[in-house]
Amino acid sequence: xxxxxxxxxxxxxxxxxxxxxxxxxxxxxxxxxxxxxxxxxxxxxxxxxxxxxxxxxxxxxxxxxxxxxxxxxxxxxxxxxxxxxxxxxxxxxxxxxxxxxxxxxxxxxxxxxxxxxxxxxxxxxxxxxxxxxxxxxxxxxxxxxxxxxxxxxxxxxxxxxxxxxxxxxxxxxxxxxxxxxxxxxxxxxxxxxxxxxxxxxxxxxxxxxxxxxxxxxxxxxxxxxxxxxxxxxxxxxxxxxxxxxxxxxxxxxxxxxxxxxxxxxxxxxxxxxxxxxxxxxxxxxxxxxx
Numbered sequence: 001x002x003x004x005x006x007x008x009x010x011x012x013x014x015x016x017x018x019x020x021x022x023x024x025x026x027x028x029x030x031x032x033x034x035x036x037x038x039x040x041x042x043x044x045x046x047x048x049x050x051x052x053x054x055x056x057x058x059x060x061x062x063x064x065x066x067x068x069x070x071x072x073x074x075x076x077x078x079x080x081x082x083x084x085x086x087x088x089x090x091x092x093x094x095x096x097x098x099x100x101x102x103x104x105x106x107x108x109x110x111x112x113x114x115x116x117x118x119x120x121x122x123x124x125x126x127x128x129x130x131x132x133x134x135x136x137x138x139x140x141x142x143x144x145x146x147x148x149x150x151x152x153x154x155x156x157x158x159x160x161x162x163x164x165x166x167x168x169x170x171x172x173x174x175x176x177x178x179x180x181x182x183x184x185x186x187x188x189x190x191x192x193x194x195x196x197x198x199x200x201x202x203x204x205x206x207x208x209x210x211x212x213x214x215x216x217x218x219x220x221x222x223x224x225x226x227x228x229x230x231x232x233x234x235x236x237x238x239x240x241x242x243x244x245x246x247x248x249x250x251x252x253x254x255x256x257x258x259x260x261x262x263x264x265x266x267x268x269x270x271x272x273x274x275x276x277x278x279x280x281x282x283x284x285x286x287x288x289x290x
Contacts, residue, residue, distance in 0.1 A: 059123060133216050161181065173199065
């Protein structure tokens, strides 16, 4: 019989050694977990890729002095899409307060002038979802007194018995991940809150970058993350309204809100902050299990 040439024998030997080496490498690498997104499919998103006003099929605006005795007057002019981003801008500007009433004891009506403006948009009456993965990629300004947020509210019920989830909230040097439900006193919430100092994450250098905030919400729990770092997780079984109804506000659809507030009950003092400031959102996406 014919024997293979020396060159062919060397090639066969090399291939045999290569196969053995690859087998050893394969044994050394542990089995990899399945893709964490494998069970989810995208059901809605806004990529903000069309310049101009936010898509009215997705978003509506809040107007005026709205909540928490905050400094800003919400108006349409302060939110727009540009270069693939949604920009919400906080400004220092003075104008007459159209809701002013002399002698009023209501905080929104007793201010004669507007001194700061910003914007707040939401998907109420447009889109809402029960359960899923809610995700936002954004960059926030951490200057004193600013209070940006990415949050949800339940479509039914009076706050806080409709349920609130703060997927991203920032003020006074801290990132907050909050969940709230109702108590026996109207307009007083029971909070399940965790915080993370921005200084622990990297301070101003960290805040100068875009980050991904995420909520994973299902029939068992609500988990809140930033850049895959778990900030807060609460079982749904604990989130029962104590308003006499014994209802769970997280077993209903929620809608999304995006806003940039200032001052008020939690935001802090803006006196040393330079304006304008921007909250920049790259995208908002909602996934649900297949």
